[in-house]
Amino acid sequence: MLADVPHTRPISIYVGSENPDVRAEFTVERSSYEGPVGILSVLSEALEAAGVPTLSIWASVPHYVHNAPSPKASLAILEKVEEITGVSIPRGDLAEEAAAWESGIDALAAEDDDMAGYIEQLEQARDTVDSPEASGEAIAQEFERYLRKRDGKSGDDPWRPPSA
Numbered sequence: 832m833l834a835d836v837p838h839t840r841p842i843s844i845y846v847g848s849e850n851p852d853v854r855a856e857f858t859v860e861r862s863s864y865e866g867p868v869g870i871l872s873v874l875s876e877a878l879e880a881a882g883v884p885t886l887s888i889w890a891s892v893p894h895y896v897h898n899a900p901s902p903k904a905s906l907a908i909l910e911k912v913e914e915i916t917g918v919s920i921p922r923g924d925l926a927e928e929a930a931a932w933e934s935g936i937d938a939l940a941a942e943d944d945d946m947a948g949y950i951e952q953l954e955q956a957r958d959t960v961d962s963p964e965a966s967g968e969a970i971a972q973e974f975e976r977y978l979r980k981r982d983g984k985s986g987d988d989p990w991r992p993p994s995a
Contacts, residue, residue, distance in 0.1 A: 842907035
């Protein structure tokens with residue numbers, strides 16, 4: 832799946848299923864996507880209708896990389912399949928191909944300042960989202976600190992919404 836993600840970070844994987852039994856067994860989500868679908872969604876729906884449970888595994892691949900396939904994404908998907916099934920899958924040269932894929936993109940970015948700047952923005956955004964400070968609790972605490980400062984409170988009292 833093409834996405835606004837940097838090639839320099841681990842590939843994000845999404846696992847989902849429309850089947851409630853599969854979701855419960857593998858602790859996966861139901862997709863909230865609404866829009867055009869591809870052949871994989873059509874096949875999944877047909878298999879489910881025929882009584883064959885399915886799940887989907889999607890890898891987020893940088894949209895600015897025009898050469899397919901992405902060995903790094905393939906490797907991430909294989910790792911997720913192993914995690915879900917408990918079955919070890921031989922990788923052959925896939926790890927080396929993934930490293931070469933990433934190095935090739937690094938080389939292209941080194942020659943293109945715009946691309947390098949864009950990748951840096953994606954890295955910063957990803958690092959911000961992945962940071963421990965981005966947890967719901969941390970965001971709530973930071974927001975409470977902001978409100979206390981704005982209202983001139985000492986910070987000792989928890990913030991309360993103004994009464995109407």
